[in-house]
Amino acid sequence: MARIVKKFGGTSVADMERIRAVAARVKKAVDQGDQVVVVVSAMSGVTNQLVGYVTEASSLYDAREYDAVVASGEQVTAGLTAITLQEMGVDARSWLGWQVPVHTTDAHGSARIEEIDTKLLEERLNIGQVAVIAGFQGIGPDNRITTLGRGGSDTTAVAFAAALKADRCDIYTDVDGVYTTDPRIVTSAAKLDAITYEEMLEMASLGAKVLQTRSVELAMRYRVPLQVLTSFEDLPGTMVVDEEDIVEQAEISGIAYSSDEAKITVEQVADRPGVSAAIFGPLADANINVDMIVQNVGAADNTTDVTFTVPRADMERSVAVIEGLADELKYKSVASNDKVVKVSVIGVGMRSHAGIAAKMFATLAEKGINIQVISTSEIKVSVLIADEYTELALRALHTAYQLDAA
Amino acid sequence: MARIVKKFGGTSVADMERIRAVAARVKKAVDQGDQVVVVVSAMSGVTNQLVGYVTEASSLYDAREYDAVVASGEQVTAGLTAITLQEMGVDARSWLGWQVPVHTTDAHGSARIEEIDTKLLEERLNIGQVAVIAGFQGIGPDNRITTLGRGGSDTTAVAFAAALKADRCDIYTDVDGVYTTDPRIVTSAAKLDAITYEEMLEMASLGAKVLQTRSVELAMRYRVPLQVLTSFEDLPGTMVVDEEDIVEQAEISGIAYSSDEAKITVEQVADRPGVSAAIFGPLADANINVDMIVQNVGAADNTTDVTFTVPRADMERSVAVIEGLADELKYKSVASNDKVVKVSVIGVGMRSHAGIAAKMFATLAEKGINIQVISTSEIKVSVLIADEYTELALRALHTAYQLDAA
Numbered sequence: 001m002a003r004i005v006k007k008f009g010g011t012s013v014a015d016m017e018r019i020r021a022v023a024a025r026v027k028k029a030v031d032q033g034d035q036v037v038v039v040v041s042a043m044s045g046v047t048n049q050l051v052g053y054v055t056e057a058s059s060l061y062d063a064r065e066y067d068a069v070v071a072s073g074e075q076v077t078a079g080l081t082a083i084t085l086q087e088m089g090v091d092a093r094s095w096l097g098w099q100v101p102v103h104t105t106d107a108h109g110s111a112r113i114e115e116i117d118t119k120l121l122e123e124r125l126n127i128g129q130v131a132v133i134a135g136f137q138g139i140g141p142d143n144r145i146t147t148l149g150r151g152g153s154d155t156t157a158v159a160f161a162a163a164l165k166a167d168r169c170d171i172y173t174d175v176d177g178v179y180t181t182d183p184r185i186v187t188s189a190a191k192l193d194a195i196t197y198e199e200m201l202e203m204a205s206l207g208a209k210v211l212q213t214r215s216v217e218l219a220m221r222y223r224v225p226l227q228v229l230t231s232f233e234d235l236p237g238t239m240v241v242d243e244e245d246i247v248e249q250a251e252i253s254g255i256a257y258s259s260d261e262a263k264i265t266v267e268q269v270a271d272r273p274g275v276s277a278a279i280f281g282p283l284a285d286a287n288i289n290v291d292m293i294v295q296n297v298g299a300a301d302n303t304t305d306v307t308f309t310v311p312r313a314d315m316e317r318s319v320a321v322i323e324g325l326a327d328e329l330k331y332k333s334v335a336s337n338d339k340v341v342k343v344s345v346i347g348v349g350m351r352s353h354a355g356i357a358a359k360m361f362a363t364l365a366e367k368g369i370n371i372q373v374i375s376t377s378e379i380k381v382s383v384l385i386a387d388e389y390t391e392l393a394l395r396a397l398h399t400a401y402q403l404d405a406a
Numbered sequence: 407m408a409r410i411v412k413k414f415g416g417t418s419v420a421d422m423e424r425i426r427a428v429a430a431r432v433k434k435a436v437d438q439g440d441q442v443v444v445v446v447s448a449m450s451g452v453t454n455q456l457v458g459y460v461t462e463a464s465s466l467y468d469a470r471e472y473d474a475v476v477a478s479g480e481q482v483t484a485g486l487t488a489i490t491l492q493e494m495g496v497d498a499r500s501w502l503g504w505q506v507p508v509h510t511t512d513a514h515g516s517a518r519i520e521e522i523d524t525k526l527l528e529e530r531l532n533i534g535q536v537a538v539i540a541g542f543q544g545i546g547p548d549n550r551i552t553t554l555g556r557g558g559s560d561t562t563a564v565a566f567a568a569a570l571k572a573d574r575c576d577i578y579t580d581v582d583g584v585y586t587t588d589p590r591i592v593t594s595a596a597k598l599d600a601i602t603y604e605e606m607l608e609m610a611s612l613g614a615k616v617l618q619t620r621s622v623e624l625a626m627r628y629r630v631p632l633q634v635l636t637s638f639e640d641l642p643g644t645m646v647v648d649e650e651d652i653v654e655q656a657e658i659s660g661i662a663y664s665s666d667e668a669k670i671t672v673e674q675v676a677d678r679p680g681v682s683a684a685i686f687g688p689l690a691d692a693n694i695n696v697d698m699i700v701q702n703v704g705a706a707d708n709t710t711d712v713t714f715t716v717p718r719a720d721m722e723r724s725v726a727v728i729e730g731l732a733d734e735l736k737y738k739s740v741a742s743n744d745k746v747v748k749v750s751v752i753g754v755g756m757r758s759h760a761g762i763a764a765k766m767f768a769t770l771a772e773k774g775i776n777i778q779v780i781s782t783s784e785i786k787v788s789v790l791i792a793d794e795y796t797e798l799a800l801r802a803l804h805t806a807y808q809l810d811a812a
Contacts, residue, residue, distance in 0.1 A: 075481070
């Protein structure tokens with residue numbers, strides 16, 4: 001007997017036929033003797049429709065009311081899933097965030113789970129009842145519904161798995177696992193049997209949309225064994241686990257890319273102490289999230305070029321901030337470019353294998369791809385290149401690191 | 407300054423444009439200095455869609471899960487209405503049933519309100535905040551969402567008006583008031599300025615679908631001044647009030663009809679004590695609601711005919727029950743007919759005006775309409791006639807009682 005949390009995303013509960021498939025899958029686990037907690041998202045499309053209503057009502061909406069409106073999507077799916085399980089002879093009931101309760105912060109629209117009271121739930125699980133949890137929602141200190149941000153149902157699932165000390169948390173989605181890179185671009189991309197929390201975290205934050213970043217952080221913190229798999233077929237997915245649980249570590253595990261980048265260069269700015277603070281302080285004040293930063297060594301004329309990347313949507317705003325600093329910074333010009341992509345190779349194997357970065361640079365050079373910015377962390381190397389080279393770079397790197405499926 | 411509850415039905419909140427019209431109407435009352443409580447239904451069509459999902463999931467669904475699913479419709483409208491009011495500069499917040507809380511019985515799907523805790527609400531009303539209440543819902547003793555049955559938002563509104571000792575409860579709907587009879591059939595039907603609770607109760611239970619019957623009972627019990635009016639125009643509606651508040655009482659106030667009737671006759675049953683109990687006991691056990699009953703005076707052969715009406719949907723089942731009693735009752739035959747309509751004239755004026763019933767029978771006789779069954783109460787006379795005479799009977803009676811609009 002195992003205790004398992006199973007989370008089903010919007011496409012997995014898109015209509016009653018899909019909900020019946022979900023219920024059948026849950027029934028199978030129950031019949032095997034498992035204790036099952038089901039976490040459901042809203043039917044695909046419903047959350048967007050509800051958000052559409054809210055933004056039509058007001059562009060500056062009250063986040064507390066937004067939460068009351070959009071949380072209703074998961075409420076509907078939870079009730080329907082419980083009824084469908086009952087119809088199949090499985091004892092089940094739905095639980096809304098405020099019923100469990102799932103206590104969160106009061107940051108409406110992007111609340112964080114603070115505590116899950118599992119007493120009632122444990123009692124029901126111990127008598128064999130399936131708990132169907134409305135994902136994405138909780139209750140704030142003001143006794144009002146909160147939501148956890150887009151993709152929040154992943155976090156709900158991992159948080160319940162941690163609170164209930166579940167043996168595993170299965171995240172059912174519309175892809176059958178985590179791939180070495182985007183299979184729509186690199187047809188030889190291979191599904192990974194396992195990946196570490198750290199790698200998954202980099203993959204998630206670098207554009208692989210398979211899991212909400214926060215849910216991976218949470219799984220890593222509480223060491224919740226996570227599985228990413230499809231609800232459309234009966235196949236094992238990708239396990240997200242501790243580093244020591246992966247027997248043989250490849251040089252790198254995956255290659256991610258993000259098109260949500262724009263590059264800004266402040267040219268010939270005076271190379272003096274405090275210039276970085278003078279640039280990045282005002283950007284932070286404007287709530288702009290700066291990612292990669294490169295500052296060239298000062299030139300003979302005592303000026304330097306500072307290059308950095310920001311989310312593409314913030315490019316214009318960032319340029320305006322820099323232009324507002326013209327008198328203070330006395331730079332020559334500011335240039336911006338959103339025709340760039342960030343490509344990253346990721347792997348905990350990097351810690352023990354030398355030359356991972358060198359191989360990346362050589363592979364790109366061989367294809368004539370110019371590297372504009374480089375940044376590294378303990379388990380990843382990222383480069384910014386012109387976005388027209390995205391496919392070429394991904395395929396070349398995938399082959400160079402011997403990731404191509406046999 | 408007055409304290410007013412305003413309830414808006416599904417067609418009044420059908421889309422964002424209609425919700426903005428609702429908010430504008432509420433703002434006007436707030437600007438006049440009124441304290442306003444708004445009760446909203448689900449957007450028209452939404453409840454039917456949610457009920458459709460539930461019955462698709464299971465024909466024998468868990469009513470607690472049904473409630474969790476269908477209550478979400480009002481949750482969405484309440485949030486959107488609060489946001490729209492805020493956008494217009496009106497302080498407002500939404501309240502779900504469990505947040506107020508609205509305590510109900512545990513009869514999921516058709517719960518009754520037991521107590522409304524108005525403490526929090528009063529505090530907010532006193533600082534000028536509009537309370538937007540999700541109608542139709544409450545919380546049961548099991549800490550789960552309950553719903554009050556179709557049309558339950560009317561009852562929510564009246565219950566809040568009673569609990570908050572409101573000066574008036576306005577029920578906004580898609581008709582502009584209560585009419586002397588159905589204006590789709592009798593073009594000269596007139597809108598009533600006022601009607602008594604007792605009359606409205608008869609009208610509601612006799613097929614005028616303008617208010618949920620239970621909401622009228624509640625208004626009568628707590629003497630809540632009710633107004634039925636349209637949200638599509640800016641016109642006074644019909645006041646539902648105490649008898650003493652109506653200055654001049656007409657002979658009758660309105661003529662209602664109900665097509666949801668079927669007639670069953672048990673022919674030549676032995677005319678002995680206990681025969682009625684032998685017929686109607688088993689029907690009650692089968693949960694069939696018998697309405698009108700007529701038993702003829704016994705014939706020379708010591709048999710009698712017993713005629714009664716039941717809801718049309720229960721006709722076949724009723725006949726089966728009677729056929730099951732054949733050995734015991736020893737009747738000659740059982741006949742059923744659903745081509746009938748019940749027409750009722752209603753008015754508290756009946757108490758002081760003689761000859762109301764006589765005028766009804768004479769009017770129908772004059773048109774050659776045969777009366778099959780008669781039943782009377784203190785303030786109404788109902789007759790069962792062949793349904794092909796519905797329009798003719800309504801028009802003739804409307805003229806006979808001088809109800810035609812000038």
